[in-house]
Amino acid sequence: MMLKTRNICKSYGSLEVLKNVTIECHKGKIYGLIGANGTGKTTLFRILLGLIKQDSGSIEIDSHGIKPIGGIVEKPALYGYLSAYENLKVFAQIQGLKLTKELFQQCMRQVGLSPARTDAVNNYSLGMKQRLGLAVALLNNPACIVLDEPFSGLDPMGIFALHELIKDLSSKKQITVIISSHIVSELTDLCDTLYVLNKGEIIKSGAAAQLLEESVTTYKIVGKNLESSEVMKKVKAVVLDKSALVSSKNIEITRVLKELIEEGVEVTSCVPQTDLKTLFGPE
């Protein structure tokens, strides 16, 4: 076990933000913490990173390195008036690490940034700042990194690039990664395990694929001639323009697809639709 929290509780006045949160994370795996806004994800991350103290409960990290855990909370906070090199130099220096030219280039390449840029970080795009923030988080080789809403504000290419980077860190460097998001699609193909946080409590946990499958309530089928299909009428599908929504209740999607093909309907895609209310729990 790389990281384990046990019964973490945190309140602000009379507001209970976290209630007995217990999570377990293994080496080299990617964990997703999912939940609507204001459910306590950032508070839990701040506690994991030691920025705030929990009222009760414990955190165990199985790492004996100088920096057991690194991370980014919300947006990457960097010195905007300094260049990437100068930022890394300052953050390396405060933890007793000497930033050589080789180490700088290695840090930058690891996160997919060009070491050649010498201008102030204020000029960087959000995606580049995220990457530089990640480079800072990875200084001194932490065994675990925590990323709070890392995809927020990134364009699709930025999201894809960050996905690849996180996968690389997990598979090649065996770093445990914990990511939070309120957007399900960002975590579906990235995380091994998901924890669902609702009103400060972990209400569900398990393999990401299984949890998401359990929360699928409809399938969106795209194809030609769906409006005239007898199969669609039989399963009481809501037929839209070139697509149809089929409820997952009491049907077997593979059987429906097979029947559609036998009927002569040209199906081009079938996408499971996750029901957020089912996944996130009651509001």
Added chain:
Amino acid sequence: MISLISAEIYKIRKQSKTLYALAAILIIEGFVIVSAYYQGAGIIDLLLDNLKDSFEFKGNLLNGNLIIYLILNSLWFHIPLILMIIISGFLTSEYKDKTIETVMLQPVSKLNFILSKYVVSIAFTIFIVLLLAVSTFLVSYWIFGRGDLVVYLDGLNFFKSDDAFNRLILAFLSGVNSMVFFSVVSLTLAVILKDATKTWIVSAIFLICSNLLLKIDFQNEILNELFFSKLTDSWQYFFYYKIPYATIYFKNLLLLSYTILVMLIGVIIFKRRDIQG
């Protein structure tokens, strides 16, 4: 700790507001020199008008020593105000930009971090006052030359040129202690308030109240002797005809104790609080 201090100095060197601070100090200095150059003779004449009937004045009283004394008086308000704004910014900017979170996400202790801020703030204050002193001496002597110093402090006091030079140097050195006190107060206010604007306002109010309270008689001997606001003027005591060294030592030591106490309060508050930008 040393690496934290080095990093702090590096950040200060790279920040444009450090240049603004230096510029502000030099502008005040330049302003006093230009004013003295054009209006100084008239003011001296007005000040000594009555005495001229009874005494004969030889030489030029509008000289470098008088200009240095005038600039020294910026230690009452202008210099501490600039220092308080700049130094509180060392911490409030970290809260505003949330870089304090990134720093505390590294293997850095809260105690060492805040102590390094205090150490660098004190060093910066000493540097600024010494820069003011050195530049003032050089420019004033270069433009106005040396001469005897006339000062109005509970009456007119005259000092020979060499004596004035020594007194001015000692006054600047004693003034460093007062400036360090105000700087440490502003950093502690930044720890408490976190927000730049609130810290500036409260720092300015603190400075104004401190200067007002200095002049008020509390009708209580202990308060009049020991209250912090009564201790920030020791640098002025070098311009009494007979320098009251015992009083100056006492005031400086007690003010240093207040500085350490304020710093301790800041450290304790910072250590106990959660880090949230």
